[in-house]
Amino acid sequence: MGKTLSEMSLEELWELFPIILKEHNPSYKEWYLIEKSEIVNALGRNDIKRINHIGSSSVEGLISKPTVDILLEVDCNCNIEQIKSKLSNAGWTLMSFECKPDLNMSFNKGYTSNGFAEKVFHLHVRFFGDWNELYFRDYLLVHKEVAEKYGKLKQGLKEQYKHNRDGYTEAKTEFIMKYTKIARKDFGNRYLPIL
Template structure:
């Protein structure tokens, strides 16, 4: 009998879901917008401070894992147990949940016992904050030469870490943090909850 995902070891999961890189698909933005509207419809605008398409699929022309990453920032008064129940009812699978210092939850869709589905999503749920991913995304969008350098780095790491997602992520961290810090210096506090003009960046 075939194992369910929850019964598989980490090594088995990495084997079933290897690192795959593909050229940019212009449909990614459409997939994100459809999912965004579904989240807003179920969660309610009053509970959402900001929602954004993040990660490499949000950067036109950038090679990427074909996974749509969504950052959902919540109002601090949102009922988290209700949120979990609502998202799982929508077909999202809760992968991790932390509440020690900063609340972080990770959900996904598109992972099956037979491998990847046609569309794959990661949903990163946090309270409204000044998150690095937003700065890095903007910097790559506005600096094509850095996006190209990032794409080359990913290609170099791809086969080495094809079945080691944690290793792949760790190997990119130095590059990501270098340009995230440059972006923060360049953009100031554009994504801070208290920043002037924050509303203009509320949802992308």
């Protein structure tokens, strides 16, 4: 009998779930819409401020990990424990939880003791805010040449960081921050919550 995911070390998890890059799958959008609907059904609309498909799978034509990233923004007065419980009951596994400096919960679906399932999701839960991921996604959607550069960067990093997710993420940070800064200048405060 093998170990459960919760019994595995970080190294074992990285070995089981290596960095895989695939051509863009047009079904990602549909997978996102189905999950979005299920999240709304699980939580109800009251605490949800905004839900977005983010990450590379949200950019048509961009090579990406075959993972649909979802940013769920909730009301800052919501009951966090209740949200955790409802998402858990809806099949999401809590991977990380931080309250300070900001709420940052990370859930996933599609990770099994045999590796990735056919559909894999990451759900990022935060308070309603002005998040970099939204600006970076929007910039890549408008600037195909930058999306192409980003795809090439990721392909170049894939082998080196195949079994080191943190290293892979860290190696992309400079590129992401460079274009996020430009996007914020170009797009103004398009995601700044109006209180």
